[in-house]
Amino acid sequence: MQLKQQRGQLIILSGPSGAGKGTVCQAAMAHSSSLKISxxxxxxxxxxxxxxxxxxxxxxxxxxxxxxxxxxxxxxxxxxxxxxxxxxxxxxxxxxxGMNVILEIDVQGAAQIKEKLGFGILIFIAPPSIEVLKERLVNRQTDSDAQIQLRMKNAMSELKQATQYDYVIVNNTVDQAVADLEAIIRAEQCRSQNNLEIIEEMLM
Structure with a gap:
């Protein structure tokens, strides 16, 4: 008997500019064909x-x-x-x-989506320190000093929202951040409520 395919996980990803959300997403998708960005x-x-x-x-x-x-x-x-x-x-x-879908959304949008759908894994991507965050923004060489200061101010506000998330991934290195993301997805797939249909089919 072929078991029903498990539904994909909705991963709602947020974090300040410069934390590396986009880089982590692209690297994670290169690792897994079942991971898609909306x-x-x-x-x-x-x-x-x-x-x-x-x-x-x-x-x-x-x-x-x-x-x-x-x-x-x-x-x-x-x-x-x-x-x-x-x-x-x-x-x-x-x-x-059966795809695992990433939504890269700001902190306000993340809460709205989970409330509207009633499900979703909230993951906050954080820099290892404020100093590293500022260094990453400066090294981009795409923003003026005023823009960098604004992004830093916004980052402090966004970091305060991290406690509202299910998980926090500290992006020291992209490889470790991707490994953490993959581990979270695997753990969520193994939650009992996500496998009740499989158990029920075996008991029939």
Whole structure:
């Protein structure tokens, strides 16, 4: 008898700018074919060789606002005159297919999504120290001193929210952070409530 495929895990990932969320996500996906990052929808125009359904789902403003009214987004925001949102149906479809889905969301959006869906693993990616965080931001060489100071101020506010998360991964090195992420996903997959259907099938 073939057992039913286990539903994927929803991983809601947050952390301050410079903590290395994006790097950890990309490295983790390179390790596992069952790990996917959710594609956001946006009203901004494609850049360069960006393709619809690959980097983003590109919608015009009327389409996006219609989907807001329909409740089609897990969360959305308007940034620099463009909408960005997480399509609910796309995420749920990947979970039903057994994929583990990462949503890289800010601390406000993370709480909203878990409350709306009633499930999800909240993981906070933290730097090993404030000094290392500032060093990483400076080494990017993409932000002005004023922008770096603003990001540092925002980071202090975001760090205060880490206690609201299920797990905290301190990103000393990317390899260790990925190993920690994979260990969390494996542990969550082994939770009793995630395997009750398998047990019940064996008892039938």
């Amino acid at each position: 594609i956001s929808a946006t009203t901004r125009a494609p850049r360069g060789e960006e393709k619809d359904g690959v980097e983003y789902f590109f919608l015009d403003e009327a389409e996006f606002e219609k989907k807001i009214e329909e409740g089609a987004f897990l969360e959305y925001a308007k940034v620099h005159d463009h909408y960005y949102g997480t399509p609910k149906a796309h995420v749920l479809q990947m979970l039903d297919e």
